[in-house]
Amino acid sequence: MKVTGFSHVTIRVSDLDRSLAFYCDQLHMTLRHRGRTDAYLEWGIAWICLIQKEGAVRAGEDSCGVDHIAFYIAEADFQDVVQHLREQGIPIVRGPVKRGQGWSVNFLDPDGTQLELHTSTLDKRMEVWV
Structure with missing residues (x-):
């Protein structure tokens, strides 16, 4: 496979x-x-x-399954998107924070699923971790 x-x-x-x-x-x-x-x-x-x-219940930190789902966003758009999340009252649970060579912000959807917007690539992250 x-x-x-x-x-x-x-x-x-x-x-x-x-x-x-x-x-x-x-x-x-x-x-x-x-x-x-x-x-x-x-x-x-x-x-x-x-x-x-x-009967689905709100996602929680102590349950097994997906921890979070991350999506790429251009760094040039990052601060505007963070401001938009704040203005809309969307719960931010981490960040914004510089992680590796990119910026991240983690927030919750209406059911508590944690989503992340990140401005970097895996190659860039590995440059920091290696």
């Missing part, structure tokens, strides 16, 4: 309408398909599936 790259992430949500508003309005993802309990969003070359699960 030869894996050739990242495809997508599926995120469980408790309220599809609320999550769609967040991911489309705040993160400017493009809605490509809306089903009864799922939605497919595009952001650059990556895509995300939101799937509504009845």
Whole structure:
């Protein structure tokens, strides 16, 4: 088996309408398909599936599973995006902070899934760690 790259992430949500508003309005993802309990969003070359699960509970730091999902953002846009997150009252849980050779900010979606915006690449991070 030869894996050739990242495809997508599926995120469980408790309220599809609320999550769609967040991911489309705040993160400017493009809605490509809306089903009864799922939605497919595009952001650059990556895509995300939101799937509504009845009885889903808010994500927590002590549960197993995905720790956070990070997305690349150009450094030139970073400070404006951080300001936008603050103005919209989106909970920032870490940062903004310089990590390696890039800037990061971690924040929560409406169900508590931690998302990160990061301005660097893995190659740049490895320059610092090696």
